[in-house]
Amino acid sequence: MTPATWDGAPGDAAAISKKIDEQLANDGKALEKIIKLLLLGPAESGKSTVLKQIRIIHLNGFTAGDLGEQRPLVFKNVTDAVTELWKAVQLLNYTVLLETKAMMPGLLEELKTINFVICDTFPASPYAKIKQMWNDPAMKMAYDHRSNTNVMDSTKFFLDAIDRISAPSGYTPTVADVLHLRQVTIGVSEMQYTYKDLEFRIFDVGGQKTERRKWIHVFDNVTALFFIAAISEYDQYLSEEDASASLTNMKVKEVEGRRALTRLDDALFLFRWIGNNDLFTKVQIILFLNKKDIFAEKISKIPLTVCFSSYKEKNDYKNATEYIQKRFEAQIRNKNKMIYTHLTCATDTDQVQFLLNSVTDMIIAENFKQTGVI
Numbered sequence: 001m002t003p004a005t006w007d008g009a010p011g012d013a014a015a016i017s018k019k020i021d022e023q024l025a026n027d028g029k030a031l032e033k034i035i036k037l038l039l040l041g042p043a044e045s046g047k048s049t050v051l052k053q054i055r056i057i058h059l060n061g062f063t064a065g066d067l068g069e070q071r072p073l074v075f076k077n078v079t080d081a082v083t084e085l086w087k088a089v090q091l092l093n094y095t096v097l098l099e100t101k102a103m104m105p106g107l108l109e110e111l112k113t114i115n116f117v118i119c120d121t122f123p124a125s126p127y128a129k130i131k132q133m134w135n136d137p138a139m140k141m142a143y144d145h146r147s148n149t150n151v152m153d154s155t156k157f158f159l160d161a162i163d164r165i166s167a168p169s170g171y172t173p174t175v176a177d178v179l180h181l182r183q184v185t186i187g188v189s190e191m192q193y194t195y196k197d198l199e200f201r202i203f204d205v206g207g208q209k210t211e212r213r214k215w216i217h218v219f220d221n222v223t224a225l226f227f228i229a230a231i232s233e234y235d236q237y238l239s240e241e242d243a244s245a246s247l248t249n250m251k252v253k254e255v256e257g258r259r260a261l262t263r264l265d266d267a268l269f270l271f272r273w274i275g276n277n278d279l280f281t282k283v284q285i286i287l288f289l290n291k292k293d294i295f296a297e298k299i300s301k302i303p304l305t306v307c308f309s310s311y312k313e314k315n316d317y318k319n320a321t322e323y324i325q326k327r328f329e330a331q332i333r334n335k336n337k338m339i340y341t342h343l344t345c346a347t348d349t350d351q352v353q354f355l356l357n358s359v360t361d362m363i364i365a366e367n368f369k370q371t372g373v374i
């Protein structure tokens with residue numbers, strides 16, 4: 001296979017960018033072209049987070065008004081975090097402090113009665129209780145062992161920020177808060193922007209199983225697609241029902257002799273389907289192996305063999321991520337097809353912004369090459 005990773009080195013990026021600028025200055029024909037991009041991948045992999053980063057880079061980001069509108073959603077993420085963490089503690093059978101045990105039923109009831117949509121500030125009574133609960137070591141332990149619970153990755157981010165979120169003087173979400181928000185995408189959302197005088201349309205879809213059947217509606221005339229997979233999900237098991245649906249839908253017979261499938265297996269099957277789809281023969285594929293920050297924490301504690309029994313290398317970040325990258329790229333039957341793979345943390349604005357600019361320049365350059373403009 002052709003070298004699979006374009007390393008996005010600053011030197012390459014600058015050279016490509018310069019060439020595109022010169023080309024655009026010389027050739028008005030190119031300006032007619034609309035570049036269509038897709039964000040595909042399983043649920044919770046980080047697609048909408050990448051879309052938010054694109055909004056920050058190309059559409060001036062979020063105004064104070066936009067940020068203010070996200071306040072109820074932050075409050076909801078906090079209450080969901082509390083509810084799911086409490087369920088996880090029980091599921092994992094952890095012993096909590098007596099004060100926590102006595103307080104929790106009242107806190108959960110209280111949270112149900114508050115209409116957060118009309119709250120400008122987070123109410124003082126649940127705030128004090130949430131703070132107390134989050135100080136209980138059993139809660140932190142449940143967060144660390146959340147893999148097979150419904151505890152969201154952003155739980156720690158929001159509960160660590162509970163003082164700021166609950167400030168009596170008022171709270172306006174920050175851009176970092178918005179990037180950490182979890183809101184399931186239903187249907188397809190589209191964003192349009194201009195870059196280097198070219199018009200871009202990017203589509204974000206929902207990754208949940210029931211949403212995937214809607215993807216086909218955006219599959220025509222695609223220039224490039226971003227496939228986002230959360231590599232941190234290698235130890236998160238699918239339910240038996242989801243596992244068997246995944247095997248059937250993706251026409252996979254068996255996975256390394258295991259019956260239990262992880263969410264990373266599901267991402268691999270999905271990538272195989274997308275990467276070998278006839279509609280995408282000429283489409284550039286950019287693979288984001290996302291949530292590298294969570295993966296880095298996990299890999300020191302949980303071996304990669306829980307997902308890939310044939311993995312023989314050292315259980316460290318470098319070896320494990322290289323192996324995962326190879327597993328993804330091996331899904332593509334056409335060995336001449338370039339897959340541009342990057343390890344990403346979609347919530348890290350600096351990293352993603354640099355990467356997206358370089359990748360976009362690469363997409364334009366490739367597209368010009370294919371259409372014979374360069």
Ligand SMILES: Nc1nc2c(ncn2[C@@H]2O[C@H](COP(=O)(O)OP(=O)(O)OP(=O)(O)O)[C@@H](O)[C@H]2O)c(=O)[nH]1
Binds near residue numbers: 179183205
């Ligand atoms: N720590 C960390 N969190 C991330 C990263 N990428 C995304 N997240 C968080 O993961 C959660 C899910 O991200 P989304 O962007 O909503 O996922 P999605 O792929 O759009 O999910 P669906 O809409 O259900 O398909 C959010 O809380 C994000 O803030 C990452 O690289 N690291």
Ligand SMILES: [Mg+2]
Binds near residue numbers: 184185205
């Ligand atoms: Mg989404």
